[in-house]
Amino acid sequence: MAVPPNGIFRRSLLCLLIPLLIASPCPAETVTIRNAWISASPPVARATSGYFEIENHGHETVIIERISSPDYNRIEIHRSILSDGVARMQLQKEILVPAGSRFAFRPGGYHLMLYRNSKPLGTGESTTLTLHFSGGDTLPVTAEVRRRDDPHQH
Numbered sequence: 001m002a003v004p005p006n007g008i009f010r011r012s013l014l015c016l017l018i019p020l021l022i023a024s025p026c027p028a029e030t031v032t033i034r035n036a037w038i039s040a041s042p043p044v045a046r047a048t049s050g051y052f053e054i055e056n057h058g059h060e061t062v063i064i065e066r067i068s069s070p071d072y073n074r075i076e077i078h079r080s081i082l083s084d085g086v087a088r089m090q091l092q093k094e095i096l097v098p099a100g101s102r103f104a105f106r107p108g109g110y111h112l113m114l115y116r117n118s119k120p121l122g123t124g125e126s127t128t129l130t131l132h133f134s135g136g137d138t139l140p141v142t143a144e145v146r147r148r149d150d151p152h153q154h
């Protein structure tokens with residue numbers, strides 16, 4: 001990302017201070033996150049998947065550029081697709097949520113791929129997913145570890 005870390009902090013502080021009356025709202029102030037969860041994984045698995053729903057109440061498109069977590073080295077945004085009858089995952093650069101719309105990460109569709117850096121979290125434990133929006137605004141979200149009902153869905 002082109003924005004240096006201190007630039008991110010400056011922008012985030014601005015987002016706290018600037019009221020929503022002006023034309024350039026900060027994404028963290030205009031979105032609602034629901035149902036954030038991470039799929040429970042066996043101890044041998046290096047990666048697991050995560051999901052949430054985002055609703056953009058604002059008047060501008062919100063762009064999720066990156067997601068981070070203290071419990072995972074790397075989090076990628078993937079999309080599951082069927083190509084010639086074969087399930088594949090496509091790496092996504094960013095997620096666009098137009099003004100007034102919702103976007104859902106869900107099994108079998110868009111999902112987060114989380115590569116852990118320590119022992120796997122158990123069912124009922126939770127972690128923080130931090131959403132990084134274009135412009136530098138960030139939003140921490142609590143995601144609970146749940147069992148996935150359908151084991152082949154990804």
Ligand SMILES: [Cu+2]
Nearest residue numbers: 078089112113
């Ligand atoms: Cu994936």
